[in-house]
Amino acid sequence: MIRFENVRKRYPAGREALRGVSFRLERGEMAFLTGPSGAGKSTLLKLVALIERPTRGTVLVASQNTARVPRRRIPQFRRQIGIVFQDHKLLHDRTVFDNVALPLMISSLRRRELRGRVRAALDQVGLLRYENQFPLSLSSGEQQRVGIARAVASRPQLVIADEPTGNLDPGLSLEIMRLFGRFNDVGTTVLIATHDLELISRMGYRRLYLEAGSMAGPAAVPG
Amino acid sequence: MIRFENVRKRYPAGREALRGVSFRLERGEMAFLTGPSGAGKSTLLKLVALIERPTRGTVLVASQNTARVPRRRIPQFRRQIGIVFQDHKLLHDRTVFDNVALPLMISSLRRRELRGRVRAALDQVGLLRYENQFPLSLSSGEQQRVGIARAVASRPQLVIADEPTGNLDPGLSLEIMRLFGRFNDVGTTVLIATHDLELISRMGYRRLYLEAGSMAGPAAVPG
Amino acid sequence: MDTIARYLSLHVENMTGAVVRVADRPLGSLMTILVIAIALAVPAGLRVMVDNARALSGTWQGAADFTVYLEMAVDDPAAEDLALQIRQRNDVERAELLDRSDALVEFRAYSGFGEALDLLAENPLPHAIIVRPAGTSADLDQLVEDLDALEETALVQLDTEWLERLRAILELARRVVDVTTVLLGLAVIVVIGNTIRLEIGNRREEIEIIKLVGGSDGYIRRPFLYLGLCYGVGAGILAALIIVLGLGLVASPARALMELYGSDYRLAGLSLADMAWLLGVGGFLGWAGAGIAVARHLREIEPS
Amino acid sequence: MDTIARYLSLHVENMTGAVVRVADRPLGSLMTILVIAIALAVPAGLRVMVDNARALSGTWQGAADFTVYLEMAVDDPAAEDLALQIRQRNDVERAELLDRSDALVEFRAYSGFGEALDLLAENPLPHAIIVRPAGTSADLDQLVEDLDALEETALVQLDTEWLERLRAILELARRVVDVTTVLLGLAVIVVIGNTIRLEIGNRREEIEIIKLVGGSDGYIRRPFLYLGLCYGVGAGILAALIIVLGLGLVASPARALMELYGSDYRLAGLSLADMAWLLGVGGFLGWAGAGIAVARHLREIEPS
Ligand SMILES: Nc1ncnc2c1ncn2[C@@H]1O[C@H](COP(=O)(O)OP(=O)(O)OP(=O)(O)O)[C@@H](O)[C@H]1O
Ligand SMILES: Nc1ncnc2c1ncn2[C@@H]1O[C@H](COP(=O)(O)OP(=O)(O)OP(=O)(O)O)[C@@H](O)[C@H]1O
Ligand SMILES: [Mg+2]
Numbered sequence A, B: 001m002i003r004f005e006n007v008r009k010r011y012p013a014g015r016e017a018l019r020g021v022s023f024r025l026e027r028g029e030m031a032f033l034t035g036p037s038g039a040g041k042s043t044l045l046k047l048v049a050l051i052e053r054p055t056r057g058t059v060l061v062a063s064q065n066t067a068r069v070p071r072r073r074i075p076q077f078r079r080q081i082g083i084v085f086q087d088h089k090l091l092h093d094r095t096v097f098d099n100v101a102l103p104l105m106i107s108s109l110r111r112r113e114l115r116g117r118v119r120a121a122l123d124q125v126g127l128l129r130y131e132n133q134f135p136l137s138l139s140s141g142e143q144q145r146v147g148i149a150r151a152v153a154s155r156p157q158l159v160i161a162d163e164p165t166g167n168l169d170p171g172l173s174l175e176i177m178r179l180f181g182r183f184n185d186v187g188t189t190v191l192i193a194t195h196d197l198e199l200i201s202r203m204g205y206r207r208l209y210l211e212a213g214s215m216a217g218p219a220a221v222p223g
Numbered sequence C, D: 001m002d003t004i005a006r007y008l009s010l011h012v013e014n015m016t017g018a019v020v021r022v023a024d025r026p027l028g029s030l031m032t033i034l035v036i037a038i039a040l041a042v043p044a045g046l047r048v049m050v051d052n053a054r055a056l057s058g059t060w061q062g063a064a065d066f067t068v069y070l071e072m073a074v075d076d077p078a079a080e081d082l083a084l085q086i087r088q089r090n091d092v093e094r095a096e097l098l099d100r101s102d103a104l105v106e107f108r109a110y111s112g113f114g115e116a117l118d119l120l121a122e123n124p125l126p127h128a129i130i131v132r133p134a135g136t137s138a139d140l141d142q143l144v145e146d147l148d149a150l151e152e153t154a155l156v157q158l159d160t161e162w163l164e165r166l167r168a169i170l171e172l173a174r175r176v177v178d179v180t181t182v183l184l185g186l187a188v189i190v191v192i193g194n195t196i197r198l199e200i201g202n203r204r205e206e207i208e209i210i211k212l213v214g215g216s217d218g219y220i221r222r223p224f225l226y227l228g229l230c231y232g233v234g235a236g237i238l239a240a241l242i243i244v245l246g247l248g249l250v251a252s253p254a255r256a257l258m259e260l261y262g263s264d265y266r267l268a269g270l271s272l273a274d275m276a277w278l279l280g281v282g283g284f285l286g287w288a289g290a291g292i293a294v295a296r297h298l299r300e301i302e303p304s
């Protein structure tokens, strides 16, 4: 599903965030991406979502070489990925329901079906009772869960999440990670960047470890 | 330094975030505020910083009754508090240096002194080399540390922090918490909301536990 | 079929979204609309005034009639004969003999020295023939030359000075209005473009997020275009209102002017067609300004 | 001392900050400035035109001289005597005898029927005295009445019709320009207010953050006021430029008009004082518009 081949990313500022990363995530796999602050985890996820492009090397997502996706095809490309952002990225002037519905509206889903899917997604993160609230009136943990609901509402084949439990208490974190596990069980490929080492050690999925822009340890499976 | 007396907070939406909270934090004390997502931790900190006002009850900060601080005195009131925000709240069009310098500029500090203090604060969070970068080019952990540097640069008598290590790896989290400990050692009062139970159990400061808007356990010291 | 229906429903949704947004911040949007309306109303209003002045100048004097004065010696039958002769020319539409005595009356009425002529001892005027030419101004020169060459003719006088002055004034006014129109038309586009640009800036986060979850450029662009259209059409309506009010304000000095000329000309207001024009132009400029702004600024906003 | 110095340095910092912000997004700011400049330039330019027309109308005819025609029977010495008598009145500034033969020449020159008069058999004109009144128009009525009552007087003619027409036209033009000025002055304030409002919206996050770290309202307000001032002053300068260019565009038909009147009047441009005025008005409106917008919208933004 995801394949990195000797990927390097140097930001305009001159800092090198990734220095030759190669790995492979199979269709239907689920893995955690860990590493210290500034290691390049978010950068790696951004390359998958075509928010950034690699300086060198090849990134393949769902068998498409991202280098060959032109600007105007990016929206279509992104619609097959569900993304959970570190800083939630919710629209503050739309209700929780409308936020979760956004990707479905963009895909012009029929109203009836849209409604069902949005409510199902909200239910899964335990926020159905807040569907008519605005994000600003939610605690940050609640906002984070709205972001997760939005990412999965369109039932994408690939979900990537950047520290989806950074603002959650341990109990809720475990629950959310299990939710991702359930998506994985029904065939979704999942890649999660997280700092919560204790939590993931309990869950036993594959771990990718990044440090200073390089993949280290047994996790690195050269493409 | 902080005293809550039977404080209730009901948001316009009708949800009750705090249901009668009383506690006391002495001058020079340091404490952690914990509790599940949506328990009211952020709300409590907002009441301290006068970002929200209580529906009922009294909040005293540095011997001032916040109910008696009129709107136009709020800026002055806030200048005595260093605040670390859950979502960093950095200005994206100013450099790291200028962000950290902002509270000092507002207090019209002399240029020479300002420079010294900003660089000292950046040094403490290990980001001195990034002083001329813009926040967007930093990883989220790095941004969080810039926020911490800004909160302490003006050497306030009270520092409050909302999940300051939510985006940091365990090693860095410990380091940052120790940094807060050092501020506390020189007399600063510190109140930190956090989910990182494992971490704080290792540090042994006082713990305040919130659940569903009420303070529970031995931490609650009625005013 | 289904796709088209969905596409249409998307459009309707966007359109209502734009209207809702305008209505949502009534004051801010009204301010924007007001500025655009003023920028539309000023040139349109000035144009209405100039058109009025032109129509009025038309009622003051017909075509460029001119007068052929005959020698004092030419008597009545000879004069009538000559008038007939002139009337039969191709380049003459009408030729009328003005009898000596009639001429004096005419002279009194038009010269502005009327009463002074009562002091004259005797009728000092010769017969005159008033000619209305049929052709172009080139033909006119030839006609004048021909008539001047006749032996009965004492003088051919083209009394077009006053008309020429008026035309020159109106020409000048028209030029001023043209400059104003271009300037303010430009202002409309810039105001709308600017408003949309700042609106885009205000919605930067929203745009980023929509791009992140896979919204296409078209999807993002549409509400802004509708917003521009709403601004433009709203401004067109308001502009019509402003012009009606503005004409009311200048109506009284205009009437005073009419009275001076003894004219019963009534100031023409804004016709329904003019109003439709204003709406159309407003809507078009709104759409265009928004389009320019969106094209320029939407690409700049990329999620990071 | 030190506090004042710091306060001043803060101001300077804000001012340069505003200029930097304007210069930072050259196109967007230039657009805003352009709109304001146009809104300033149009009424100012129209005003210059109307002023020119007034000055010109002044050169066409002096004060409201009028003519006293004497009976045909009054001979040269009697006429001269009468002129002297009139000249000595308090309400008369000047009185000049126009000799019968001189009068014919004069009549020819001004009546517009000049050449037609060559056809007259003999001089039909009586002596005339041209009187320039000294007092107000109320005095004038008395004067005319007195002179009309003299037995030598055949007719008193006030030839002010043409001047009155012109004045009426100019009065109308002035009224139109006034309406335009009010409308566009309003537009300037609204444009600036609107721009600052959207600018505030764009900086919502920044404002929230500054409030959170203890920035006072004054601290937040200042850069916006300077920004408004910069827009206004910049627009004033640009407006002067636009007027100069616009006058250039209407100069040629204006010259044609002058020639028609045989006048060597030269179109007056924008004086230095006018330019200073434009800058001042622009700066003031900019500051005021920003102040209004800031007062309205700054309170709305509170951190949450
Ligand atoms: N837009 C950018 N421009 C320049 N440098 C950047 C940019 N984004 C990230 N960087 C740098 O690249 C490095 C890796 O950043 P990244 O955000 O990928 O780290 P991370 O592993 O996600 O860290 P964290 O756990 O703190 O979120 C950091 O040193 C950061 O400063
Ligand atoms: N502005 C608001 N309007 C309405 N309700 C609010 C508002 N802010 C918070 N709430 C509600 O108040 C409750 C407490 O929120 P608060 O942000 O204090 O929780 P928290 O303990 O900080 O949670 P987290 O750990 O997820 O950040 C939540 O149920 C939340 O939905
Ligand atoms: Mg990151």
Ligand SMILES: [Mg+2]
Residues within 6 Å of the ligand: A139, A140, A141, B041, B042, B043, B086, B162
């Ligand atoms: Mg919180």
